[in-house]
Every structure is written in C-alpha cells, then in structure tokens.
Amino acid sequence: MATAELTAHELIAKHRPTLDQALEAIRTRAYWSPHPEHPKAYGENGSLDMAAGKAAFDALLGTRLDLGQPGTDGFVGGEVSPYGIELGVEYPHADIDELLPAMRSGMRAWRDAGAEIRAVVCVEILKRISDRTHEFAHAVMHTSGQAFMMAFQAGGPHAQDRGLEAVAYAYVEQVRTPDTAEWTKPQGKRDPLALNKQFTPVPRGIAMVVGCNTFPTWNGYPGLFASLATGNAVLVKPHPRAVLPLALTVQVARQVLAEAGFDANLVALAAERPGEGIAKTLATRPEIRIIDYTGSTSFGDWLESNARQAQVYTEKAGVNSVLVDSTDDYKGMLSNLAFSLSLYSGQMCTTPQNLLVPRDGIRTDEGPKTYDEVVTDLARAVDGLLGDDARANALLGAIVNPDVKSRLEAAAGLGEVALASREIANPEFPDAVVRTPVIVKLDGAKPDDEAAYMSECFGPVSFAVAVDSASDAVELLRRTVREKGAMTVGAYTTDDEVEGAVQEVCLEEAAQLSLNLTGGVYVNQTAAFSDFHGSGGNPAANSALCDGAFVANRFRVVEVRREA
Amino acid sequence: MATAELTAHELIAKHRPTLDQALEAIRTRAYWSPHPEHPKAYGENGSLDMAAGKAAFDALLGTRLDLGQPGTDGFVGGEVSPYGIELGVEYPHADIDELLPAMRSGMRAWRDAGAEIRAVVCVEILKRISDRTHEFAHAVMHTSGQAFMMAFQAGGPHAQDRGLEAVAYAYVEQVRTPDTAEWTKPQGKRDPLALNKQFTPVPRGIAMVVGCNTFPTWNGYPGLFASLATGNAVLVKPHPRAVLPLALTVQVARQVLAEAGFDANLVALAAERPGEGIAKTLATRPEIRIIDYTGSTSFGDWLESNARQAQVYTEKAGVNSVLVDSTDDYKGMLSNLAFSLSLYSGQMCTTPQNLLVPRDGIRTDEGPKTYDEVVTDLARAVDGLLGDDARANALLGAIVNPDVKSRLEAAAGLGEVALASREIANPEFPDAVVRTPVIVKLDGAKPDDEAAYMSECFGPVSFAVAVDSASDAVELLRRTVREKGAMTVGAYTTDDEVEGAVQEVCLEEAAQLSLNLTGGVYVNQTAAFSDFHGSGGNPAANSALCDGAFVANRFRVVEVRREA
Structure with missing residues (x-):
C-alpha cells in the first residue's frame, strides 16, 4: 500500500468513526444513517447538487462506459428507460475465461489487508457513491421506472445504508475471532502445553451479484459489500434493463480500490448481450463461490439447486x-x-x-x-x-x-x-x-x-x-x-x-x-440498521438483510498453530 | 416454568458464570475448560467416580432404555462392542408420524423462554452428562472401539467442551439483536416518525443429528446443542453401532427439560431396525429443517443435494x-x-x-x-x-x-x-x-x-x-x-x-x-473454545466447529413493529 494514493492510515482516520457508528446502530437498532435523505443536503464537500447530478447523468447518455476490464471483447447496451428515453450507454462485455482469472489475481493482497482496511475501503466506495447520489438517482429512475424522489432516496441513501450495514456486519463477524491467541494448557506437574495460534479470515472466491430491474442498488449493495468486505472479489451481473446504476457502482469501486493500492479487478461488471443468459453460465463456474440474487422464484430455485459450489443467497417471489x-x-x-x-x-x-x-x-x-x-x-x-x-x-x-x-x-x-x-x-x-x-x-x-x-x-x-x-x-x-x-x-x-x-x-x-401502521411508516418500507428485510425463514427469501447469517459464511477462518 | 423443579432463576444463578466464561474463551481463544480431563477428578459433588461409572455402565447392559417417547412402536438394539461385548441394550423405535408432531408441540414454550434460559438449560444438560463422564466413557469405548482413556477424554470432557462451545456461540448470536428497540426518525419540522420494535429469535423446526460410529458424542454434541440452544427440537439419529452414548444423552436432556418445565419431547431418539436406513427418510421430511451429519462423502453429498428443506451441516471424508x-x-x-x-x-x-x-x-x-x-x-x-x-x-x-x-x-x-x-x-x-x-x-x-x-x-x-x-x-x-x-x-x-x-x-x-509439532500437541487433536475443527471451506466439511456460521442460520429473527 506504500504507493497508494489513499493510505490505510488515512482511510481508517476518515471512516473508522462511521464504521463504529454503524456497529453501534446494528447493536441497538435505533435510527441512524450517515446518508442524507433530502436532495438539498447535497452540493457541498464535493457532493453533486441537484443540477450537477442531472448534468452528470445527461453527460453519460450515449457514451461508452469503458471500465478498463481485462477480457473485454466488445461493448453492449440498449437500455430504454421506463420513461421512454433510450440511454444509449455501452458497457464492456467480458470474456469470462479472461476476466475471472484476472479478478482472482488481486485477492491475496485484499485478503492480507485484513478486515478493518477492507471495511474502510468499502466505506470510501460508499462515500463516493453518496457524493454522486443525484447522478445515481437519475440512473435508478431511468432503469427502474421509480419516480425521481423514490429513486433518489431508495436508490441513494437507503441503498447506501444497506451497503454500509453489510460492511458493518461483515467487519464484526471477521473480528469475533482474534488475529492471534496464546494457548497454554496446564499439565499438572509437567510443563504446560503451549501454542501460538494465528487466525486469518479467508475469502471463498469470486462472488456474483445478480441485479434486479426494480431496485438495482438497494437490492444489489448488501451482497456486493458483504462479499467484498469479507475479502472476496465481486462480479456484478446487472439486469439487462438496469445496468447503469450498477455499472457506475463498479466504476467507483474500481477507482477506489486502485487508489487504495489494490487491484481494480476485485470488482467487475458482467454486462450481457440480449438473450445471452450469462447468469446461468457464470452461476456454475467453479470460480464463483457466492451468489446473491433477487428475482423470480424459478431462477432462484434453479440457482439453489444447480450452483452447488456456491453459497446462494436468494430473494424470490412471495405473497404479502x-x-x-x-x-x-x-x-x-x-x-x-x-x-x-x-x-x-x-x-x-x-x-x-x-x-x-x-x-x-x-x-x-x-x-x-x-x-x-x-x-x-x-x-x-x-x-x-x-x-x-x-x-x-x-x-x-x-x-x-x-x-x-x-x-x-x-x-x-x-x-x-x-x-x-x-x-x-x-x-x-x-x-x-x-x-x-x-x-x-x-x-x-x-x-x-x-x-x-x-x-x-x-x-x-x-x-x-x-x-x-x-x-x-x-x-x-x-x-x-x-x-x-x-x-x-x-x-x-x-x-x-x-x-x-x-x-x-x-x-x-x-x-x-x-x-396498526396509520402514520408515515409503511409496511413496504424497512430502514437499514434497524429493520430486517425479509426473514430468511420462509419461501420468499433464504436470507435476511442484514444479519450474521448473511455474512458469516462468505469467509472462513484459517488457523495456523505452532508450538510456543 | 412456575411448577418446574428447576426454576429459571436457579439455572441462571448456577450456570450463567460458566456461560460467561465460555463466551470469554471463544473471544480470546485462550485455553479454558470447565470439564476435568483427569479420571480422578470425578467422584465428588454428585459426579460418579471410576468405580461408580463402571457399575452404572454394567447395569445398563441387557436392559431396555425406555425413554418414554410418544409413538414408540417397538424396541431395537443389537450393538456389539468392538471389544467383543454384546451390549444388549434396547432402545425405542419411533413411528415418526407420531413422534415428529409431538416434538413440535413443545417448541413454542421453548422459543418463548428466550436465549438465556435455553442456554442455561443446555449447560445443565451438559453438567449432568459431565457428572456421568465415567459411565459415558464406557459407553463410548464399547461403541467406538476407542481405548478407555481416549473414550473418557474425547467422549467426555472434550465432547462436553464442544457442546458448551456451541451453546456459547448460539447464545451470543441470538443476543446480537436486542429484544426491543425504540426507533425515532427526525422529520425536520414535523413530528418524528417513531416505532417500537420487538425482535424474537425463532427456531427453524426440528433438527436432526446423524451420529457417527467413531465419535458419537464429540461429533454429535456441537449440532445437538447448537440447534437446541437456538430453540429447535432435536431428533438424534445415532449410528446403529453407536447408539448408547447418544441414547444416554437424549435421556439426560429429556430429564432436564422436563424438570425445567419444558416438554421432554424437544429432544428424542430415532433408533432404527437393521437396514432400515431411517436417516434418508427423515432427511427429506418437511418437519426436519436442520441436519448435522458426520460420515461418508456419498451420504453427505446426498443430504446436501436432497434435503433441500433443511440447513445441512456435513463433515465428510478428506485426505490429510x-x-x-x-x-x-x-x-x-x-x-x-x-x-x-x-x-x-x-x-x-x-x-x-x-x-x-x-x-x-x-x-x-x-x-x-x-x-x-x-x-x-x-x-x-x-x-x-x-x-x-x-x-x-x-x-x-x-x-x-x-x-x-x-x-x-x-x-x-x-x-x-x-x-x-x-x-x-x-x-x-x-x-x-x-x-x-x-x-x-x-x-x-x-x-x-x-x-x-x-x-x-x-x-x-x-x-x-x-x-x-x-x-x-x-x-x-x-x-x-x-x-x-x-x-x-x-x-x-x-x-x-x-x-x-x-x-x-x-x-x-x-x-x-x-x-512443526514435536511435543505433546498432535495434528489430529483440536481443543474447543480455541481451535477450529475443519474450516468449512474445503470438500472435507461444509462447516467448522464452531463459529458464527455454524449457528447463525439455525434460527431467524422475527421483528414486530408498531407505532410508538
């Protein structure tokens, strides 16, 4: 990290307080959010205000978003907003035989960085996304069809909250086991047995996030950040009609990772050609060890049955x-x-x-x-x-x-x-x-x-x-x-x-x-850090956002022990 | 619990210190155990000494262990010790259509008791087992073929340690979310939104433990106690050649549960007739929502592929x-x-x-x-x-x-x-x-x-x-x-x-x-509260003993929210 533009020290100094507040919030489940809900709260300290966000979005239309990913073998696009606009944005299409190995190559350094550095790098990614909330709001609006204010709030601060919540859960889960332990077992009159032990959280591999059409960021961020914060690389496979918000997310993540001295390819996008159905191909690749999915019950069931090499987290259909x-x-x-x-x-x-x-x-x-x-x-x-x-x-x-x-x-x-x-x-x-x-x-x-x-x-x-x-x-x-x-x-x-x-x-x-909700809280809204989204215990979803079970199996702990 | 012989207050007073020490041990991973390893440490404060333990085991031979389970439709037995003794112990055979519903009927009260009561009831079960360690040692020896001293230690205190470790992990996982929260969200000049929230850990259903021949208690206790402590009922399906240690365990658990005012049927035994293969039938029953298994890769893989309604924790073959x-x-x-x-x-x-x-x-x-x-x-x-x-x-x-x-x-x-x-x-x-x-x-x-x-x-x-x-x-x-x-x-x-x-x-x-182990610690031995048994990240096992992932998905948290 010596040559990084963002040093570990700076990132910890900047973001550890936010992480600590998030850890406290998931423990008390009282109201908390570091991400302002009001559009007018943006525009200072480097964040885009309403006009600048709109201008940034407009400038994206009709352009090619070249993420600089290895194995790019062409560009795909074709999103049409539910509001009628053709976005005209092109995204890299990947040769996965080239992209997946490239994604793995940065994982050792990411693992060795440890849970705290990973957490603050994730918080920095979320901070940069937060600064561009107005730009993301238009991207979410013109892919999901949400009205602007909802796209702004649910696609912006609320999604960022869910991402940060996942980072907090991932962090605390990894530090439950100490880095080292000295173990001394008495043996009566003989010398005690004594071992030095090291414990290292290790990632499972490459995680895939399968995005949905209606809430690309809100439903995508928990899995993305839970996997990244636990040391995995993350491949984002957006819904073909809602690529832009996740492509921008991937772009920001790659920038931050590179600036912090890590391999940008730890996060990559897998956009697809019409009808290519790349999720099914990717889901059974041996490199893919974690899958987060939101969508139909039929494909969710297919993933649970067929992606046996992966931990599969699904949110499917339900009847409320x-x-x-x-x-x-x-x-x-x-x-x-x-x-x-x-x-x-x-x-x-x-x-x-x-x-x-x-x-x-x-x-x-x-x-x-x-x-x-x-x-x-x-x-x-x-x-x-x-x-x-x-x-x-x-x-x-x-x-x-x-x-x-x-x-x-x-x-x-x-x-x-x-x-x-x-x-x-x-x-x-x-x-x-x-x-x-x-x-x-x-x-x-x-x-x-x-x-x-x-x-x-x-x-x-x-x-x-x-x-x-x-x-x-x-x-x-x-x-x-x-x-x-x-x-x-x-x-x-x-x-x-x-x-x-x-x-x-x-x-x-x-x-x-x-x-008996009769006021300004609605059954269909949940707040990160306090409300669980789903329970993970009925057929609508096999996991809840966010709890220990959502993060605990995204990494494993390897112990190395030696005689003291 | 008013009429219970063991009140919640007594159990907490008696066992909360042990639970707290276990919680501290899994956090520091320093050496700790409340279960003495030396055979001579037993014989006081109600525990059986060497002679009494042997006598208790001898008295079991040739008897019928009627656990008083609903749906008992006969008795089965036929264990022959690897040391040549016919044990001649008979165990209840269950009509599972009668037993499974009976097991469910006590789950509500067990759930409502909460994580702390469940934990101390589990500690009481382990304490009673600990007191009979000498008796269990012979039962483990004459089913696994372990030599006496190993059967005593690995089948006794070390198994009890692994059980207690699982109780500690289960407890701490459930109390990470508070019982209640007050959530107040500012709304600028308007009144804040305010909700009262209740969070309840709820069990998944009936858990099944599929025991193994070689370490019936050591490999059986983690799953058994992790599931029970998280509010599930537990059906123990022992290996046909190693029934006795787990039947005694079930007997103790049923006694303690009843004395504490809970339904004894929260823990039950599923012994089987020769060649009945009851594990396969049970594994796909809708009531069975958790399975812990130690044994062959082929049956482990079968469980993972077929018991799709259950969380499946397997330890299979590996090459060390x-x-x-x-x-x-x-x-x-x-x-x-x-x-x-x-x-x-x-x-x-x-x-x-x-x-x-x-x-x-x-x-x-x-x-x-x-x-x-x-x-x-x-x-x-x-x-x-x-x-x-x-x-x-x-x-x-x-x-x-x-x-x-x-x-x-x-x-x-x-x-x-x-x-x-x-x-x-x-x-x-x-x-x-x-x-x-x-x-x-x-x-x-x-x-x-x-x-x-x-x-x-x-x-x-x-x-x-x-x-x-x-x-x-x-x-x-x-x-x-x-x-x-x-x-x-x-x-x-x-x-x-x-x-x-x-x-x-x-x-x-x-x-x-x-x-570089050259002294008195061996690669094949792990110590509970400090060493992980397996990693859960390679084909030998999909879980580790014991970590957050081993317990976090055995229950779910249900939230009920109301306007304040």
Missing part, C-alpha cells in the same frame, strides 16, 4: 398479506394502506397484495364497516391520494416493463373490480406507462379465486380477499406464508387475541410483521 | 497430509508423528494419511536424512511407541468395524510396506481386533499410486509419498485439499520460504495448519 380485523383509526389505516398500494405502482417485493377482510365486516372508531364498505373506502382513499396527476406521477413512477402491464391488465378479469386502474399522463415523459393500482375482490372460500390470491401478482394489483372471520384470516395468512412466502405481513386489529394470533403465525412461519 | 521438508528436532518430529498415526488406530477424521517426503531427503538437526531413512525412522518410532502391548492397547483401541480391517489389510498391497501392521492381543477383551498402523511407500510421480493417495483410506493406514521437492509437495498438498478436502494439514520445515508456501496454500484452500 395485510389482515384487516379492526382499527381505532379508520382514516389513518385507509390512507396508510392507500400509500402502500400506490408507492412505485406496487412494484416492490414488500407491497401488500392480499387484504384479508372478514366478510361480516370490521370494527372501527367510525363504527362497524362492512366488507364492501372497507373495500370501497380503500378504493376511495387510493383515488384521493392519486387524484392529482402531479402527485400521482411522483408516487407511482412508471411501469417497469411490459410484463407488469400485462399482469395489471389481466388482473381486472380475476374478479369484481373494486378500483379500476387508470392511466396517468406524464407531461415530462409522454412515453412513460403510468398506471394507478387495481383492487379486485376475491372470496377466500372460493377455490376458483385461490389460484389468484395464492400467487404473486407483481405490480399494482391487490386483492381484497373476503374471509369468514379473523381466525380464518389468520389461518389463510399462515398457509400463504408457509406455502408462498412473504417479505412483509401487516395487520390492523384492536383485539388482543387477534393480535396475539397474528403475531404467533409470524413467529412460527418467520415473517416480519407491521402492526 | 503432512509435508515433511526439514526439522530442527528430528526425534521430536518422529515421535509426534508416530503418536498421531497410532492414536485410535488412525480412525480419526483428523489423522494424517499422506506424508509428503522429498525423494532427495530432508534436512534435520541430525544431518540430512534420505527419504528411505525418514520412512524407516518413522516406522521405528511407531514400533517403539507400540512395543509394549499394554501401551499399544491403551493407544490404539480396537478396530471399529470390519470395513476398516479390510481396508487395512488391502493397504499392504498398494505399495512397498515400510511398516507392517501387527495384531496386538488384548488380555481384557480377547475378541477385540487391535492392529498397529501400516505405512506404505508410494511415489507421487507414479500415476498408478495416485488412486491410493488421493482417496481417503480411513483407518490405520498412512502413505509415505515420495515427491520431487518441497515445492512439488506444496503443489500436491494444494491439489489434495482442493479436490479431496482435508480436516488437518501438518508441516515440518525450518525454511521460511517453504513455511510461507504451505501457509499460503492453507489460506487459499481453507485448511487448518499445524506447524
């Missing part, structure tokens, strides 16, 4: 439910649910899909409400929330791809439509496909309806499922989580018994529960 | 090497190696198999030694160590099963025999099959020899593999660990460059290395 039994804040419940259904057109793995409502109605602070009234009032709340086109556009964003649009259109045929989806015009981006959510009434007792509500219908589609009773709802919740998995569960109840029953189902089936 | 390059204590090296090859007739997963010796010889404090001299001197050292029949019996124990005997006999045909195996008479147990180790010369450059030294030959068989040079040895070591796995690696060298190269191979291939 909200049980509606009773409330002492009917208006608050409706507005909270309306927001949850609308945010990013329901294109979140955490968006509620099934609203389980007793067919005899519910108790509220405004008196009893029938099933029909609840559904109608919720439809009205969504309508009210999205009544103004500017606000609707700011909340809904754009439909990310034609599959979501098709599912939305088909959903109206699944039952009685309580709230029809509407088209919203986007004056700034006339080609954007913007749609309000549909709410369809289904009957939990009808076998024909079961196929609909027991499958994930990813997008702005919710089902108001009529159930016989609260306990019927609880049992349907249990069955749904057990068979289909769930990233989130919500419940509204003022009845201790119902609350206890829902809670027990969530504990037994390992689902994360939000109770 | 010792690289012999140079030494400044030739006599110490020979006597240390001779002991390692002889202990328990080499029937340890950690026994060295391949001794990699340069064909041009090595440098020693007694001058240069040719390959032939090294091998001859080692053979002489083994002969000397085992020259006295009483000492030979005390070191070798008995051959555990006919397969090992067959392999030993066949080994002599694989190459030039440098040390022939001898029969040793055991005056106390005339039917015991006692054999000294064989050392066979092989040539690392001969393709015909490779099949032998690149396969695990479990038992008292070692190969003196002639290699071209130290660097040739290093490369063979790398290939062996990478392709076949290794639980241990040893090396003797006074050359910094060779030492560095061996160390680098072990770091890159994730193998545990012992350097």
Whole structure:
C-alpha cells in the first residue's frame, strides 16, 4: 500500500468513526444513517447538487462506459428507460475465461489487508457513491421506472445504508475471532502445553451479484459489500434493463480500490448481450463461490439447486398479506394502506397484495364497516391520494416493463373490480406507462379465486380477499406464508387475541410483521440498521438483510498453530 | 416454568458464570475448560467416580432404555462392542408420524423462554452428562472401539467442551439483536416518525443429528446443542453401532427439560431396525429443517443435494497430509508423528494419511536424512511407541468395524510396506481386533499410486509419498485439499520460504495448519473454545466447529413493529 494514493492510515482516520457508528446502530437498532435523505443536503464537500447530478447523468447518455476490464471483447447496451428515453450507454462485455482469472489475481493482497482496511475501503466506495447520489438517482429512475424522489432516496441513501450495514456486519463477524491467541494448557506437574495460534479470515472466491430491474442498488449493495468486505472479489451481473446504476457502482469501486493500492479487478461488471443468459453460465463456474440474487422464484430455485459450489443467497417471489380485523383509526389505516398500494405502482417485493377482510365486516372508531364498505373506502382513499396527476406521477413512477402491464391488465378479469386502474399522463415523459393500482375482490372460500390470491401478482394489483372471520384470516395468512412466502405481513386489529394470533403465525412461519401502521411508516418500507428485510425463514427469501447469517459464511477462518 | 423443579432463576444463578466464561474463551481463544480431563477428578459433588461409572455402565447392559417417547412402536438394539461385548441394550423405535408432531408441540414454550434460559438449560444438560463422564466413557469405548482413556477424554470432557462451545456461540448470536428497540426518525419540522420494535429469535423446526460410529458424542454434541440452544427440537439419529452414548444423552436432556418445565419431547431418539436406513427418510421430511451429519462423502453429498428443506451441516471424508521438508528436532518430529498415526488406530477424521517426503531427503538437526531413512525412522518410532502391548492397547483401541480391517489389510498391497501392521492381543477383551498402523511407500510421480493417495483410506493406514521437492509437495498438498478436502494439514520445515508456501496454500484452500509439532500437541487433536475443527471451506466439511456460521442460520429473527 506504500504507493497508494489513499493510505490505510488515512482511510481508517476518515471512516473508522462511521464504521463504529454503524456497529453501534446494528447493536441497538435505533435510527441512524450517515446518508442524507433530502436532495438539498447535497452540493457541498464535493457532493453533486441537484443540477450537477442531472448534468452528470445527461453527460453519460450515449457514451461508452469503458471500465478498463481485462477480457473485454466488445461493448453492449440498449437500455430504454421506463420513461421512454433510450440511454444509449455501452458497457464492456467480458470474456469470462479472461476476466475471472484476472479478478482472482488481486485477492491475496485484499485478503492480507485484513478486515478493518477492507471495511474502510468499502466505506470510501460508499462515500463516493453518496457524493454522486443525484447522478445515481437519475440512473435508478431511468432503469427502474421509480419516480425521481423514490429513486433518489431508495436508490441513494437507503441503498447506501444497506451497503454500509453489510460492511458493518461483515467487519464484526471477521473480528469475533482474534488475529492471534496464546494457548497454554496446564499439565499438572509437567510443563504446560503451549501454542501460538494465528487466525486469518479467508475469502471463498469470486462472488456474483445478480441485479434486479426494480431496485438495482438497494437490492444489489448488501451482497456486493458483504462479499467484498469479507475479502472476496465481486462480479456484478446487472439486469439487462438496469445496468447503469450498477455499472457506475463498479466504476467507483474500481477507482477506489486502485487508489487504495489494490487491484481494480476485485470488482467487475458482467454486462450481457440480449438473450445471452450469462447468469446461468457464470452461476456454475467453479470460480464463483457466492451468489446473491433477487428475482423470480424459478431462477432462484434453479440457482439453489444447480450452483452447488456456491453459497446462494436468494430473494424470490412471495405473497404479502395485510389482515384487516379492526382499527381505532379508520382514516389513518385507509390512507396508510392507500400509500402502500400506490408507492412505485406496487412494484416492490414488500407491497401488500392480499387484504384479508372478514366478510361480516370490521370494527372501527367510525363504527362497524362492512366488507364492501372497507373495500370501497380503500378504493376511495387510493383515488384521493392519486387524484392529482402531479402527485400521482411522483408516487407511482412508471411501469417497469411490459410484463407488469400485462399482469395489471389481466388482473381486472380475476374478479369484481373494486378500483379500476387508470392511466396517468406524464407531461415530462409522454412515453412513460403510468398506471394507478387495481383492487379486485376475491372470496377466500372460493377455490376458483385461490389460484389468484395464492400467487404473486407483481405490480399494482391487490386483492381484497373476503374471509369468514379473523381466525380464518389468520389461518389463510399462515398457509400463504408457509406455502408462498412473504417479505412483509401487516395487520390492523384492536383485539388482543387477534393480535396475539397474528403475531404467533409470524413467529412460527418467520415473517416480519407491521402492526396498526396509520402514520408515515409503511409496511413496504424497512430502514437499514434497524429493520430486517425479509426473514430468511420462509419461501420468499433464504436470507435476511442484514444479519450474521448473511455474512458469516462468505469467509472462513484459517488457523495456523505452532508450538510456543 | 412456575411448577418446574428447576426454576429459571436457579439455572441462571448456577450456570450463567460458566456461560460467561465460555463466551470469554471463544473471544480470546485462550485455553479454558470447565470439564476435568483427569479420571480422578470425578467422584465428588454428585459426579460418579471410576468405580461408580463402571457399575452404572454394567447395569445398563441387557436392559431396555425406555425413554418414554410418544409413538414408540417397538424396541431395537443389537450393538456389539468392538471389544467383543454384546451390549444388549434396547432402545425405542419411533413411528415418526407420531413422534415428529409431538416434538413440535413443545417448541413454542421453548422459543418463548428466550436465549438465556435455553442456554442455561443446555449447560445443565451438559453438567449432568459431565457428572456421568465415567459411565459415558464406557459407553463410548464399547461403541467406538476407542481405548478407555481416549473414550473418557474425547467422549467426555472434550465432547462436553464442544457442546458448551456451541451453546456459547448460539447464545451470543441470538443476543446480537436486542429484544426491543425504540426507533425515532427526525422529520425536520414535523413530528418524528417513531416505532417500537420487538425482535424474537425463532427456531427453524426440528433438527436432526446423524451420529457417527467413531465419535458419537464429540461429533454429535456441537449440532445437538447448537440447534437446541437456538430453540429447535432435536431428533438424534445415532449410528446403529453407536447408539448408547447418544441414547444416554437424549435421556439426560429429556430429564432436564422436563424438570425445567419444558416438554421432554424437544429432544428424542430415532433408533432404527437393521437396514432400515431411517436417516434418508427423515432427511427429506418437511418437519426436519436442520441436519448435522458426520460420515461418508456419498451420504453427505446426498443430504446436501436432497434435503433441500433443511440447513445441512456435513463433515465428510478428506485426505490429510503432512509435508515433511526439514526439522530442527528430528526425534521430536518422529515421535509426534508416530503418536498421531497410532492414536485410535488412525480412525480419526483428523489423522494424517499422506506424508509428503522429498525423494532427495530432508534436512534435520541430525544431518540430512534420505527419504528411505525418514520412512524407516518413522516406522521405528511407531514400533517403539507400540512395543509394549499394554501401551499399544491403551493407544490404539480396537478396530471399529470390519470395513476398516479390510481396508487395512488391502493397504499392504498398494505399495512397498515400510511398516507392517501387527495384531496386538488384548488380555481384557480377547475378541477385540487391535492392529498397529501400516505405512506404505508410494511415489507421487507414479500415476498408478495416485488412486491410493488421493482417496481417503480411513483407518490405520498412512502413505509415505515420495515427491520431487518441497515445492512439488506444496503443489500436491494444494491439489489434495482442493479436490479431496482435508480436516488437518501438518508441516515440518525450518525454511521460511517453504513455511510461507504451505501457509499460503492453507489460506487459499481453507485448511487448518499445524506447524512443526514435536511435543505433546498432535495434528489430529483440536481443543474447543480455541481451535477450529475443519474450516468449512474445503470438500472435507461444509462447516467448522464452531463459529458464527455454524449457528447463525439455525434460527431467524422475527421483528414486530408498531407505532410508538
């Protein structure tokens, strides 16, 4: 590291306090973030302000992002924003037989640097990304279809938080075992046995991150930083429609690694040609020892079954439910649910899909409400929330791809439509496909309806499922989580018994529960350092963001012992 | 717990200090054990002394160990000691359709008890086992074929240490997340968002421990206690030839659980009829969510491929090497190696198999030694160590099963025999099959020899593999660990460059290395709380005893959040 532009000493001095705060936050799980959420907080100390971020993004359009990777055998591109813009950015396409060995060659120095240096290098990468949050916001917006403010927050500070959280977990896991130990075992009157022991965290190999279309940075950063911080090289395989945010991430990581005296090839991009399906090829390469994946259940299952040489962390499909039994804040419940259904057109793995409502109605602070009234009032709340086109556009964003649009259109045929989806015009981006959510009434007792509500219908589609009773709802919740998995569960109840029953189902089936949310926190949002994203204990995901299990098997500890 | 004979308060008062010491030991990895190694240390404070332990074991012979398990549909038995005694103990055979649901029914209360209560209940189980160490020693001896002293130590205090180590790791992993958190997020001039959060460690389900023949308690306890301490129920499926030590363990665990007010069925035994192969049936049952297995690579691989509903922790076959390059204590090296090859007739997963010796010889404090001299001197050292029949019996124990005997006999045909195996008479147990180790010369450059030294030959068989040079040895070591796995690696060298190269191979291939052992510590022995057993990073085992990764995925954390 002698010739590095960034010395270990400087990096530790600069970032150790941030790391320590992150370590404290994951221990207390109180609110904390070093990454500002407000767009106006940027523009000083080297960070790009709103105008500069937009200009930086605009300057990227139509360019070639040559990362200088070994084995580059051409360039690929072709991203079209859900808002209608052709990005025209080209990325290196890799000959993996050349790239993978190049990625391995820097691993020894990265391993030998130790957990603390790796952690602060990762924090520096995140800091540089944070400084460019405005630029990343546009990149996330124009690949995921998120509205600007959401792309800014979820794709910027919230994603950076999840990355830093993974760095903190990775660091603390590696330093649980000391670097050295002196071991002296008494032998009665004879001399004691004495050994000197060295313990070294060693990486597994090359980790692959398979990015998703909707949250390229938020879902990509935890695996990327957990693997890098534990000494692995990381190959980022972005979703073909959401390359730019991860390509920029790789670019920053390579710059920081090189400046810190490490091999830039410890992080690389694997962009692909249309239809190339490179993830499947890479996933079974012997060099790939860790895979992080967010996407369909079918490919997630394929990875778990076939990438046997790798540790595989998957987030797949699930069916999220909200049980509606009773409330002492009917208006608050409706507005909270309306927001949850609308945010990013329901294109979140955490968006509620099934609203389980007793067919005899519910108790509220405004008196009893029938099933029909609840559904109608919720439809009205969504309508009210999205009544103004500017606000609707700011909340809904754009439909990310034609599959979501098709599912939305088909959903109206699944039952009685309580709230029809509407088209919203986007004056700034006339080609954007913007749609309000549909709410369809289904009957939990009808076998024909079961196929609909027991499958994930990813997008702005919710089902108001009529159930016989609260306990019927609880049992349907249990069955749904057990068979289909769930990233989130919500419940509204003022009845201790119902609350206890829902809670027990969530504990037994390992689902994360939000109770009686009526204010500014939504079931589909989790905060890094405090909330777990998924549980890793039901079919929706085999890991949680972020906990010890997410990092502990990304490295191993090798012991060397000698007589003292 | 109100009516329990053992209250939570009492258990915490009694065992929390032990737990705290264990937590400190895994952090510093200095020497520590609460379980005395000397047979004479037992006999006070309720523990059985030598005579009482022997009497307790004798009283078990020919009896039925009815554990009072639900679904018992008969009794099975038939263990014959490698020392020739028919144990005649009968164990319950279970209808698993009745037993598994019964095991689940106590899990809620066990979960709700929390990590600390579970930990101290586990410590109480281990304490009761510790008190009966002399009785367990005979049970381990007469199922594994270990000599008494080894059965006493490895089957007693060392196994208990590994169990306690797992309890400590499980405890600390569960309390990394607080029980509750208050989360308050500033919102500028508006009121902050505030949530109360509860975090509960929840078990995965029923864990199965598949015991092995050679170390029923030592290899069984880590998984058993890691799963139990994290809230799971544990079904113990012993090796049909080594049921008694684990049946006694299950009996103690059931007693303690019941006395502490929990359901005894949280721990149960699954003994099987001859040829029933119940492990395969159980391994794919949906109720079984965790499997710990020690045994053959073929069944380990089968479990990893087929028990997809479970977390699978396997220790399989491997090929352990010792690289012999140079030494400044030739006599110490020979006597240390001779002991390692002889202990328990080499029937340890950690026994060295391949001794990699340069064909041009090595440098020693007694001058240069040719390959032939090294091998001859080692053979002489083994002969000397085992020259006295009483000492030979005390070191070798008995051959555990006919397969090992067959392999030993066949080994002599694989190459030039440098040390022939001898029969040793055991005056106390005339039917015991006692054999000294064989050392066979092989040539690392001969393709015909490779099949032998690149396969695990479990038992008292070692190969003196002639290699071209130290660097040739290093490369063979790398290939062996990478392709076949290794639980241990040893090396003797006074050359910094060779030492560095061996160390680098072990770091890159994730193998545990012992350097230049010439005294009373042997490559095949590891100490709980300090040494890792295996690395979990090469094909010999997918997990290490014991680290965070061994416990972190045996439970999940469920969060329930509410507005404050």
